[in-house]
Amino acid sequence: MTLAFIRHGQTDWNFENRLQGSTDIPLNDTGRQQARDAVATLAGVDWEVIVSSPLSRARETASIIADGLGIELGPAFDELVERHYGDAEGATAEVIAEHWPDGNYPGLESIDAVVARATTALERVSAQYGDRNTLIVCHGTLIRYTLSSLAGREFDLIRNGSVATFERLGEEWRVLSVNDEPIIEVPVA
Known part of the structure; x- marks a missing residue:
């Protein structure tokens, strides 16, 4: 089973360098083009289904890619929502530096919680799609x-619109590429 994470396309908040987190901000036109561009990056692998976070920027990116590749648009998984940045969501880098120079925002979700949610989502995707090659926006x-x-x-x-591929070999995962670039294969438990 080969999987790929795709980061959603650009939003106005990405362009303005605002911290989005779990706030539901839609794609802008650049983001829609990044989704169309990802289709070319994904060519050459027999992708069968695409799933996503329920946030509109991820869901629209997934829809554009599904149409471009002619594959099934599967469900949204709540566990794939972005990290919650608490009170800092919507703030620019300047505001964050002024109010929270230590990066400890009130209401900030821990990295461990984010990874635990994502790992749960990967297990759910694996259980639902078995050996099917699956894209995850x-x-x-x-x-x-x-x-x-x-x-x-x-x-x-x-990067927005970039692809990171990885595969499951039994109970182990192997990361193959990040930001559209191959990496040295590193088998992990």
Whole structure:
């Protein structure tokens, strides 16, 4: 089973460098084009289904990709929602630096909780789709820290519209690419 995380396309808040988190902000035109561009990146693999976070930016990205690849648009999984940034959601980097220079925002969801949710989603997707090659559209922080946990190494920020592939081999996961770039294969438990 091969899977791929795809970060949703750009939103106005991404463009304005505002912290989105779990706030439901729609794609902008650049984001829609990034979703169409991802179709070319995904070509060459027999993708069968695409699922997503329920947030509109992820759901629309998934719909655009499903149409472009001619594959099934599966359900949204609540566990794939982006990290909740509490009081900092909607704030710019300048406001965050002024109010929370330590990055400890009131109401901030822990990274461990985000990775636990994402891992639960991966188990649900695996149970529902078995050996089908599955695309998963979700969010940058969730993708970055989940892949870091699976691979046992740190990854850089995840770009809008980028693809990260990984596969399940029995009970183990192997991360194959991040931000559209192949990485050294690292088998993990």
